[in-house]
Amino acid sequence: MSVILREEVIQRLGEIGEADILVGIPSFNNADSIGHVVRAVQAGVAKYFPDKKAILINSDGGSGDGTREVVERVIIDDFQPLLINQRQDLLSKIVTPYHGIAGKGSAFRTVFQIAKELNVKACAVVDSDLRSITPEWIELLIRPVLERNFDFVAPYYLRHKYDGTITNSIVYPVTRALYGKRIRQPIGGDFGFSGKLAEFYLTRDVWDTDVARFGIDIWMTTTAVANNFKVCQSFLGAKIHSPKEPSSDLSAMLMQVVSALFNLMEEYPGQWKEVKSTSPVPLFGFQFSVGLEPVKVNIERMINMFKLGMTELGDLWKVILSTESLSGLQETAKTEPFSFGDDLWARVIYDYALAWHGKVMKGEHMLKTLTPLYLGKVASLVIEMADTTAGKVEERIEALCIAFEKLKPYLIDKWE
Amino acid sequence: MGRVFVEQFKEFLGKIAGFLPNLLTSLVLFVAGLLIAWLIKSVIVRLAAFLKMDAVSERTGIVQVLQKGGIKEPVSRLAGRLIYWVVLISFIIMGLDALQMPAVENLLGTFLLYLPNVIVACAIIVSGYLLGNFLGRAVLIGAVNAGLPIAGLLGKFVKFTVFIMAVTMSLELLGIGKDTVIIGFAILFGGVVLALSIAFGLGGKDAAKDYIDRMLREKKEEDDIKHI
Known part of the structure; x- marks a missing residue:
């Protein structure tokens, strides 16, 4: 038994013995939303896996708002309104604080450990602040593992064309170009995975790094792909969270995501350098789209931020960026209407990856200088996509990805 | 008159004879200082190379700062040189102290108090x-x-x-x-x-x-x- 599990949890696992399915919910002060997630999990397991032994794990970061009590208390007594036949045994629950550094990664580590102890066949992890989760999510995350032998199921959400801009402009193009798998939302946050992969995750020595704090999502995806586990995607529909704290600062968020991405590049250079082309990843689930609601976007502010960066951060960018990128940015600043080319953007991101690799500056400072450039690229994409449909937006993102793929030899060449 | 001169000369010779061991000690300390300083410098330079001090200095911005100040030497060699001079100066001070001359001692006292x-x-x-x-x-x-x-x-x-x-x-x-x-x-x-x-x-x-x-x-x- 592992040292990361508490004595009472170990005892409980001994009573349970083994399980087929495990659903993990990491939490920290989510009392207002976690009840809905627990009910969705319970209904999903009852509806789609009535003959499987399932367990729900709430791995909590020390909530003070009664989150754990809500998980313990919430239960669906009557499945009839949901048109689900009553299960003979109720879903087992284990509510436990996690061990280690505060963060989603440490919460997941506890989930992986319990999956290993119970010899679980298929696992899913879902966020505790989801408003849009339905019982179908559990089926879509679990069934590809149980019945199609996939090891990792990435989520595929229905999103507004302007949403997920860090994913669309950086994470998706870079992971796709590097590792060769077209996983559309590598940092989705809700995943399915096999017991074998959970055990593999546990063997990695990352639990005292930033992976434990943030970056677990991209780490799980990349680890699965880079180590040749069988991956697929499931269409889950819209992902709606509880409203976030307004303090979630863009440059800090960007720094966290990009540093996790770059750290993984350091871990798997042997793998990504060998990848010469990309391939599609199977997508399960019934896809649909809805009309686009208007979203407020202040393009002028984004362009002004980009131009302010051009004026003030030039000396720092000279240390990070290549001369081609710098001259390209100067040209970009003069464009009317504003346009930030895909080739230039790919080069800029690769230059940052190379600068991170070369450790030319304190990492946090370096990645925070990316914010004005990122806003410039987002402004350019928003201008281009103003009158396009969701389908056209995907074509646009595809073109961006191809720019990253074409420029990959530049990255490989400069890496050493 | 001649006896006074001889006495004075003897006294002078006595002082010289008394001073010679101090001078010799001082010279030995100086030479030992040169050798030990060189030895420590070599060890420091190698240790710095082993610990990748130059790469770390570049990463933390120390190299850029030094370059702005016109210093283009690698930080490892700079550290070695600094340690060399600290050790050598320490031996020079010990050597000067070994001379046991009041004027030098006073000067050294003042200097040593100010040095930190x-x-x-x-x-x-x-x-x-x-x-x-x-x-x-x-x-x-x-x-x-x-x-x-x-x-x-x-x-x-x-x-x-x-x-x-x-x-x-x-x-x-x-x-x-x-x-x-x-x-x-x-x-x-x-x-x-x-x-x-x-x-x-x-x-x-x-x-x-x-x-x-x-x-x-x-x-x-x-x-x-x-x-x-």
């Missing part, structure tokens, strides 16, 4: 420069990401304030113009703040108004984009 202050003052200035650069850069980046048009000015202000504070502390430690430096710094710092306040309040009131208006307007027009 000089070393600490140098360390404060170097640390102040590095910290000023680091904080100035952090403020500059933070201000740019907050969309402040005066980001560059803020970064420079923080950088120079930290450096000037370090210089003031060093001069105070060395006892150079003790009160004058502190008063000078207070006047300069207060003056700068006052000047900026007046400039911003009077000269730049329209600019300030525009800026605040823009900030409020942009606050109202925040994006609904979800970046993640």
